[in-house]
Structure formats: C-alpha cells, structure tokens
Amino acid sequence: MIYKLRNNFIKICLVSLSVVLALIFAFLVILNHHQVNQTIDALSDAISSNGGVFPDFDRANHPPGKPMDEPDFFTRETKPSTRFFVVRIDNSGNIVGANTEFVSSVNDAEAEEYAVSALEKNNERGWISNFRYKLCDSKMGKSLVFVDGSMYKTLSKSFALTSGFVLLCSGLVVMLLIIVFSKRAVKPVAESYEKQNQFITDANHELKTPLTLILTNLDIAESELGQNEWLDDIRSEGQRMSVLINKLVMLTRMDENNENNNKETFGLSTTIGDVVSEYQPAVIEKRKRLTLDVAENITYSGDESSVRQLMSILMDNALKYCDPEGEIKVSLTAKRHPIICVENTFSDVDNTELDKLFDRFYRSDKARTFGGGYGIGLSIAKMIAEKHQGEIKAYKAAEGRIGFKVILK
Secondary structure, three states, rough: OHHHHHHHHHHHHHHHHHHHHHHHHHHHHHHHHHHHHHHHHHHHHHHHOOOOOOOOOOOOOOOOOOOOOOOOOOOOOOHHHOOOOEEEOOOOOOEEEEEEEOOOOOOHHHHHHHHHHHHHOOOOOOEOOOOOEEEEOOOOOEEEEEEEEEHHHHHHHHHHHHHHEEEEHHHHHHHHHHHHHHHHHHHHHHHHHHHHHHHHHHHHHHHHHHHHHHHHHHHHHHHHHHOHHHHHHHHHHHHHHHHHHHHHHHHHHHHOOOOOOOOEEEEEHHHHHHHHHHHHHHHOOOOOEEEEOOOOOEEEEEEEEHHHHHHHHHHHHHHHOOOOEEEEEEEEEEEOEEEEEEEEEEEOOOOOOOHHHOOOOOOOOOOOOOOOOOOOOOHHHHHHHHOOEEEEEEEEEOEEEEEEEEEEE
C-alpha cells in the first residue's frame, strides 16, 4: 500500500514537472522566435522607409533632445552588417527589377524567384528560406524588401538547443531529488498506516480471547439451561463479530502483501462455473433466476483461491441485494484480458453511490440495518482484483439493474 502510494506520488510529481518544463521550453522558443522576427522587421522597416537603401545612422552624433525612432540595437555597424536585397513591382503586379547590391549570395534572377514565392503567399511579412521579407508601397507601385536572417536563425536554434539542454538537465536533477526524498514525503502516512494495521492486529488478539470465552460459556449455559432465543442471539452476534474480526485481519494482511505469491495457471471458466453452482441452491431457495453465460476454455494465471473468493463475494452480494423474484446474470468473456460481469436486478440503483461501494464499511443502507453484511466484502474483492493487476468497478447495467465488472490482467 505504502509502496504504491510512493510510486503514485513520484509519478504525479514527474508528470507535473515534465508538463511545467515543456511549457517553459515552448514559451522560451516562441518568445525567442518573436524577438527575432521583431528585430529583422525593424531592419526591413528602416530599409523600406528609406527607398530601399539602409539609412545612415550614427547614435553618437545624434542631436540631443531629438527623439530617436530607431531601435536601440541600431549602431554605425548595423548598416554594413545587414545583408538584404529589394525587388520592385509595378502597379500591375509585374516584377520590374531587383537590387542585389547589398547581398552576395543572391543574384537578380534568384531575387525575382524569391519575390514570386513571397507574392504567392499574399502576406505582408513572412519567411522565404533564410530571408524575411516585407511587402510595402513605393512610388512606382510596390517593393519587396528581403533581409538575410540566417545568422539570427542560427542563434535562435542554438538558443533553443541550449535552453532545452539546461531544462532537461534541471528536470533530471529535480526528478532525482523527488525520487530520493519521496520516501521522506510519505513517511508520516506510512507511520500512520502502520499504526492502524498494528491496532487492527492487536485488537484481533485482544478481542478473540474474550469472544472465544463467551462462545464457550454459551455452550455450557445451553447444556444447563437449554436452548433459548436469548442465547441464540448472543451466539449469532458473537459469531458475526468473529467473522468480522477475521475479515479485518485478512484486509490488513492483503494490504501488507505487495505480491501475489500463489500464481498458477488454472481454468477460469471451470472456476467460475463451480462457484456459481455452489450458489444455485440458495438462488432457488430465495426464488431468484440465474443466467450463466461463461465462455469455455478460458485460462488464467493467478491465485485460484483468491479468484474463487472474489467470485463468491460478488455472488453473495448479488444474492443479498437482488430484488424479490429478480434475476442474477453471470458472464465470462475474454478479449485481451478475462472479463467477469455479475449483474442483478436492483430497483434502488439510481440512489446508490456506485463509486463508494468499494469503501470499507460502506453500506448503501443508510439505516445500517442488520442484513448479514459487514460492508467490507467488496473492499476485499477490490484488493483481490488489484493484486492481480486488474480492476473492478460498479456500473448501472440498465434501468433497475446493477452490475460489477472485473478485469483480470
């Protein structure tokens, strides 16, 4: 139980950490991409506003008191380091010329091909290969300014790889710390759980002795006084308490055992059929109808005695809560895993909290009238299913009908 709790704690922390780091990485990449676009757009704006030529700019000789429209990164070295070319377009949309004076990797023919590709996109700004373009109006019609962004793209990719590596290393370190300190995190719960189990074990020993004495004295009293209803009530409740104590001890032991130690391959179809046959007389006696639909030759590798106990719990529960002259249906199918379904007519299914049926000591009867149940049978069934890496759930099969589905893995 504590081992499972610790594993779940680690999984939740690791998933949460992974999501946070992924979001941080995505935010950094998007922000960096946006900043690169803004930087190159500022360059293309300066070129387009100056008639297709990069403007002269000297921050050192800028007149004092006059506002500076250019970004802070514009310096005297910005002009010679910026590679760009301009393509002119007339009012009819025809390319009339290209200026590739300020770029060495593109000739006029290639510049015109870039322009055609940009016009097909029909966007004011965008990327064509390593060039970011801007479509703007000019005196002769329109012009396309292409600014080389290869260096910015390289820096952006390097930034993404570096930040990804740093985040990954940070995540691995944090994950390692979570795994190392997870035991300390669940320690208070583990201590409380161990105390609870110890209490149940101690209570079992403390209660069994007086209970055995009471039942033994009942036998003596009956031999001397004869059988009567008061002694019968005492015996009935004493036996009921004895069974309840044994079930509590069983739950405690199942909690403590993390492995299913009695694993063997057996005929699941035969096992289900045998358990149902044992309940056939009780079904007839209580005037219920029983439908059995068990696929043949289904085998399973697990603890056969535990599976029998699980099936007995479900049959006992169905027989106990089935409506008068109602129907019980048992089915076994196998797809990827064996699936056991036990359904019975139950008119109060709409008022039943199905998700709480497997809680210990939960009773759908809020008055908790004595009906022979203890409220822990389905808890035991759930633990047996989980010991076999399976699951069990309650569901509303139909109107006025409840079902329990067990998947054994």
